[in-house]
Amino acid sequence: MIETANRIKSVEEYYFSKKLQEVRSLDSPDFPVINLGIGSPDLAPHPTVIQALNDAAIKPDVHAYQSYRGIPELRTAIAGYYAQYFDVKLSAENEILPLVGSKEGIMHITQAFVNPGDRVLVPNPGYPTYGAVANLVQANIKYYNLREENNWQLDINLIEKLELDKVKLFWLNSPHMPTGVQYSKETLQKLVALAKKHQFLIVNDNPYSMILNKDYQSILSIEGASEVAIELNSLSKSHNMAGWRLGWCMGKTEFIDAILKVKSNMDSGMFKPLQIAAFKALKLGDDWFESLNTVYKERRVLAEKIINKLGCSFDENQQGLFLWAKLPANISSSEELVDHLLHEYRVFLSPGFIFGTQGQGYIRISLCANENQFKTALDRFQNYQP
Ligand SMILES: Cc1ncc(COP(=O)(O)O)c(C=O)c1O
Numbered sequence: 607m608i609e610t611a612n613r614i615k616s617v618e619e620y621y622f623s624k625k626l627q628e629v630r631s632l633d634s635p636d637f638p639v640i641n642l643g644i645g646s647p648d649l650a651p652h653p654t655v656i657q658a659l660n661d662a663a664i665k666p667d668v669h670a671y672q673s674y675r676g677i678p679e680l681r682t683a684i685a686g687y688y689a690q691y692f693d694v695k696l697s698a699e700n701e702i703l704p705l706v707g708s709k710e711g712i713m714h715i716t717q718a719f720v721n722p723g724d725r726v727l728v729p730n731p732g733y734p735t736y737g738a739v740a741n742l743v744q745a746n747i748k749y750y751n752l753r754e755e756n757n758w759q760l761d762i763n764l765i766e767k768l769e770l771d772k773v774k775l776f777w778l779n780s781p782h783m784p785t786g787v788q789y790s791k792e793t794l795q796k797l798v799a800l801a802k803k804h805q806f807l808i809v810n811d812n813p814y815s816m817i818l819n820k821d822y823q824s825i826l827s828i829e830g831a832s833e834v835a836i837e838l839n840s841l842s843k844s845h846n847m848a849g850w851r852l853g854w855c856m857g858k859t860e861f862i863d864a865i866l867k868v869k870s871n872m873d874s875g876m877f878k879p880l881q882i883a884a885f886k887a888l889k890l891g892d893d894w895f896e897s898l899n900t901v902y903k904e905r906r907v908l909a910e911k912i913i914n915k916l917g918c919s920f921d922e923n924q925q926g927l928f929l930w931a932k933l934p935a936n937i938s939s940s941e942e943l944v945d946h947l948l949h950e951y952r953v954f955l956s957p958g959f960i961f962g963t964q965g966q967g968y969i970r971i972s973l974c975a976n977e978n979q980f981k982t983a984l985d986r987f988q989n990y991q992p
Contacts, residue, residue, distance in 0.1 A: 676702075722745065732779060750764065781815055940957035
């Protein structure tokens with residue numbers, strides 16, 4: 607019997623990795639499953655971005671291994687994007703590191719900064735990968751609770767009580783998934799002050815800021831944050847390029863060099879035509895975001911109707927690619943509801959429990975399906991009684 611390593615005993619296969627097999631097995635031409643569960647944009651990237659990929663891919667000299675630091679044009683475009691939308695000035699030379707997606711960056715950063723036993727603060731509810739990766743490096747995870755009573759805001763008073771001297775890494779996700787809340791500038795300033803005082807690293811994972819949000823914000827725009835903070839971002843949601851696997855991290859040179867040490871030993875530079883297309887995408891400008899958000903706004907109206915039909919309630923001010931909603935009082939298990947809707951109505955939503963104990967009692971609906979699919983889902987729920 608060949609035993610697996612102890613570290614994987616502490617993690618489960620990713621919920622969607624298993625659940626989507628079940629979703630697919632229920633799909634049939636007569637009664638297709640409408641997947642409103644995952645945040646994988648169904649819309650296409652801008653045609654000029656696809657053209658740039660095509661044009662580059664037919665060249666003979668683009669197929670070799672690429673620099674681990676990414677091509678300079680991509681780093682320059684990322685610096686321009688952050689200056690334009692986030693008011694953050696970065697050196698394209700040494701403060702930006704392109705990555706194969708920001709999910710991969712979560713692993714690189716954790717490996718670069720966290721020793722076994724180090725304390726890592728993780729949001730609950732939150733993106734499950736922060737905790738899973740912390741488990742893989744045998745860190746000591748401490749979840750910090752976000753609560754509906756506090757409008758899901760980061761509660762700095764609560765954070766201050768968490769023995770911060772023992773903390774090495776703080777996972778911040780603003781705008782936050784799944785709650786759709788963006789933290790105020792004052793909150794981020796207080797968090798940065800705490801990180802300086804107790805010497806821990808903040809990593810803001812920021813893939814949703816361009817979706818249904820006008821107030822683009824980066825932790826790196828907070829005064830003094832660059833001493834203690836790194837930011838992750840990607841083209842997955844903002845440019846409909848989730849499958850392309852294009853992300854990056856930003857921070858001071860010492861942080862980037864540490865991450866590069868891990869990255870350069872684990873993976874390689876991305877395919878050059880992808881990087882060329884990525885810098886094209888980053889230069890699309892305001893029109894792109896306007897047209898993208900027009901579509902999401904229409905879908906959001908339909909998503910709200912579905913949520914109302916299910917007897918759930920939600921905060922209208924949410925931003926991002928999802929709608930996070932509270933179950934009616936007579937339903938306590940998000941998992942049971944989601945399974946019931948999947949099996950009876952062939953509509954898949956995400957149960958809130960997968961984002962942590964604070965997510966139990968909530969569901970998440972994704973805006974990544976077309977108008978027809980939303981309308982069909984709504985029709986199927988016509989006679990639904992919560
Ligand atoms: C909060 C959050 N961070 C990171 C990711 C990963 O995104 P990427 O495609 O950039 O790896 C996701 C994807 O769903 C996410 O929801």
